[in-house]
Amino acid sequence: MGDSVKNKIKLGISTCLLGENVRYDGGHQHDRFLTGTLGTYVTWYPVCPEVECGLPVPREAMRLVGEPDSPRLMTRKTGIDHTEKMKSWIRTKVKTLAKEDLCGFIFKSKSPSSGYSGVKVYSASGVPGKKGMGIFAAAFIDNFPLIPVEDDGRLHDPLIRENFIERVFVFRHWKNMLQEKTGLKGLIAFHTAHKLLLMAHSQKHYSVLGKMVAGAGKKADKNFFHEYITTFMEAIKLQATTKKNTNVLMHLAGYFKKNLTKDEKAELQEVIENYHGGLIPLIVPITLINHYVRKYDEQYLKNQYYLNPHPAELMLRNHV
Numbered sequence: 001m002g003d004s005v006k007n008k009i010k011l012g013i014s015t016c017l018l019g020e021n022v023r024y025d026g027g028h029q030h031d032r033f034l035t036g037t038l039g040t041y042v043t044w045y046p047v048c049p050e051v052e053c054g055l056p057v058p059r060e061a062m063r064l065v066g067e068p069d070s071p072r073l074m075t076r077k078t079g080i081d082h083t084e085k086m087k088s089w090i091r092t093k094v095k096t097l098a099k100e101d102l103c104g105f106i107f108k109s110k111s112p113s114s115g116y117s118g119v120k121v122y123s124a125s126g127v128p129g130k131k132g133m134g135i136f137a138a139a140f141i142d143n144f145p146l147i148p149v150e151d152d153g154r155l156h157d158p159l160i161r162e163n164f165i166e167r168v169f170v171f172r173h174w175k176n177m178l179q180e181k182t183g184l185k186g187l188i189a190f191h192t193a194h195k196l197l198l199m200a201h202s203q204k205h206y207s208v209l210g211k212m213v214a215g216a217g218k219k220a221d222k223n224f225f226h227e228y229i230t231t232f233m234e235a236i237k238l239q240a241t242t243k244k245n246t247n248v249l250m251h252l253a254g255y256f257k258k259n260l261t262k263d264e265k266a267e268l269q270e271v272i273e274n275y276h277g278g279l280i281p282l283i284v285p286i287t288l289i290n291h292y293v294r295k296y297d298e299q300y301l302k303n304q305y306y307l308n309p310h311p312a313e314l315m316l317r318n319h320v
Contacts, residue, residue: 008043009172010101012140014108015048017152022048026058029108031152038165041311045100049113049136053089055082064112064121068132071121073112086113086135093136094143102147103175104168107137109153116151146233147171158319159239165316166309167236170194173305174229184220187228188213196306198235200248205235246276248306252289259296268292283317 015022019030035044051057060078064071072083107116115134122128133141141149148167155161173194177186191213198206209231216224249272253265260268271288274280286307293301301307310316 008041009103009168010045011042011168012045012047012097012100012102012105014106014111014114014152015046015051016108017106018044018046020046020048022051022057024050024057024059024061029152033155034106034152037314040313042168045102047093047114047136049086049089049093049134052093053082053086055085062112064119064132064135065124066121068121068130071112071132071135073135083135087139090136090139094139097140097144101175102144103172104148104150104164105140105144106155107134107149107151109151111137113137114151116149117154146229148233148237158316162316162320163237163239165314166197167233169310170197170236170305171233174232178225184216187216187220187225191228193303194232194305196248196251196304197309198232199251200240200244200306201238202235203244203247205231205238209235242276242278245282246272249275249285249289252301252307255298255301256292256296260292281318282320283315286317 013034014029016027016029017031017034019028019035021028023029050059050062060075060080062073062075062082065074066072072081073086074081074083107114109115109117110119111134112119113134113136116137117133118131119134120128121130121132132138137149140147148164148171150160150164155164174190177190180186182189191209195206195210198209209228212224212228212231253268253272256268257265268285268288271280271285275282275285289301290307292298293307
């Protein structure tokens with residue numbers, strides 16, 4: 001992927017994660033992986049719901065009060081209710097966001113406006129009860145259910161980080177395919193290129209989507225495309241476990257059974273077993289298989305996104 005802005009993926013992000021002093025205490029929560037490492041490949045669309053809806057910096061801290069599925073946004077000490085102010089801003093903001101071509105959103109964890117998961121919801125008496133989602137984050141997901149989302153706290157987990165960024169790049173592939181207006185032919189090419197990626201996440205979805213594409217025919221209208229990508233994004237949100245990756249690696253090894261020498265086969269088998277046993281990260285067998293793909297010019301595998309789902313410089317598979 002080139003470095004020009006026009007080729008970068010656009011991601012929404014909570015403004016404080018970029019180092020901007022917009023938090024209630026006048027500070028920020030700068031995340032250097034996001035602005036430095038990942039920032040090389042994306043362009044950011046910053047959003048701070050609390051400031052953008054008209055609240056000052058600094059401001060009184062807020063929390064969610066009531067029921068997790070419909071909480072109120074209240075100041076902690078004075079009990080001022082900012083729910084309607086926030087919801088009014090959200091109604092306008094989602095219309096703007098719909099035009100921004102976003103391929104993902106990273107929310108600030110635990111925020112009563114932007115927290116994606118595990119945000120405390122308090123009872124009227126001030127007792128923390130069940131956990132919910134920030135008001136803006138919930139509205140974003142409701143309006144844009146296909147767009148991959150995460151929060152900065154969860155992204156510290158290597159498996160979650162790799163999964164999220166993979167989903168972002170896949171969603172960009174999908175949007176590119178739609179923009180090219182190649183119809184069913186384009187969808188089939190997209191499905192074919194992502195087959196092994198699907199297999200690594202969910203054998204069940206792999207089978208369902210395969211049958212959908214095979215039986216598409218004249219049914220491939222707008223609704224069919226929506227059903228396909230909804231099912232696809234649901235599939236890759238599931239974690240690609242060591243067991244599932246090992247299954248795909250063994251499947252990949254089968255493509256070279258006529259090319260590799262006895263020693264090369266033994267080496268590849270050993271590397272896969274070492275990965276399965278937790279001795280080495282996924283990048284090691286992937287690197288070896290990519291070597292054989294180039295060496296033996298395996299065309300089908302050259303087009304499989306599973307082998308190169310995101311830039312190697314992000315080193316995401318070095319830790320899973």
